[in-house]
Amino acid sequence: MTGALLSVWRWIDKFYYRLTRLQYVDESGQNLFRVVVKPYRGETLITRDGVRLEKGDLYAKLHLHNFRIAQLLTERSKADGHGGIVEELLVLRQIRRSFPALARYLEGHPQGPEIHVLLGTTFLHRGAGRLGFDVQTLPGRLRPLLKSFFLKWILVCCHPQGWGRVSEHRHHLVPKRVFISKEQFNQQHMRGRDHG
Template identity: 40%
Template sequence: MSGSLVIWGIWDAVYQRCTRLRYVEKGRNIFRIVLLRYRGETLTTSDNRQICAGDLILRLHIHNYRFACECKGIEDDLKLVLLLRRLVANSMPQLAEYLAALPQANEIKGIVGTTTLNKGVQHLGFSIADVPTNWFFRYKHWYLKFLLLFIHRNGWNRMKNYNQRTTLSRVYMSKEELLRRYLPSS
């Protein structure tokens, strides 16, 4: 597994340089983000705000390589889920501070991510919606399935049953909800 992680680490560094992804805080935050215009169906958040096509959003990406490194040696599925949940929960306040400090903060409608790791995210303030069934999301589902090979010790066995147990979903939250929940009071 460590040889695969070394190769992945090299690929991740190249990928980082070739994309617009930015770290919220490198080494301390599980998210990487990109500021962009939302393209998709209208999303209604848990606080009844809408994110519509053309709205400015922060697109969330879990830093999968970092997560894989954190998971190294963990075999228990429950421990993996709890680790990811803790990493995400601990990263949310920094994400709120990052968004609030952006020059475009007033224009941003919310945060949106796509993941198969959507169980229990409502507790963190996220809403969930299905993704369209197009080639891009089929590819993304395959890619996330492939990541299991690197993250989970029994990745090959897990990958065989992956489609039956997981669905690809959008997770999203309004800017107001993010700031209300996670921005420290000043």
């Protein structure tokens, strides 16, 4: 991604940040998560450890910091020119490094005691099960199509190979819902290190 495109994406990201009321997990600029705590509006979800998320319950909606991911991928592409699995591993490693700060953020949140589930929608769901997350197909017909279009557009904007990347992996780019109870998330990731 060129410097000009990154500048445009930075502006879009700031607008999106304000529109969605996202909160930064920390101010370091390195964490790949932003969060909004909100009432749940979907059908009942049950995590693998039996925690129920029902309509009206507060939950932590997870958003990946796509502008930061774009920066990471652009820096790596300029540095060594590698792509594909190397880039995926880079992003996944940074996601795992972001977990401890995310756990601490939710523990310290004013509504922390009322938050029992973390939930997000992503293409990056392969391997989520090993991290304790449940993975589920998005409900309905229109919603998955809209989510897929939106996430593919983000991927085009933030990936150095743009449309080429989307075309090459279009059959694998199916967004899914990932979720985990806050208790299980804390047990697995609270004591981890931010960098390591």
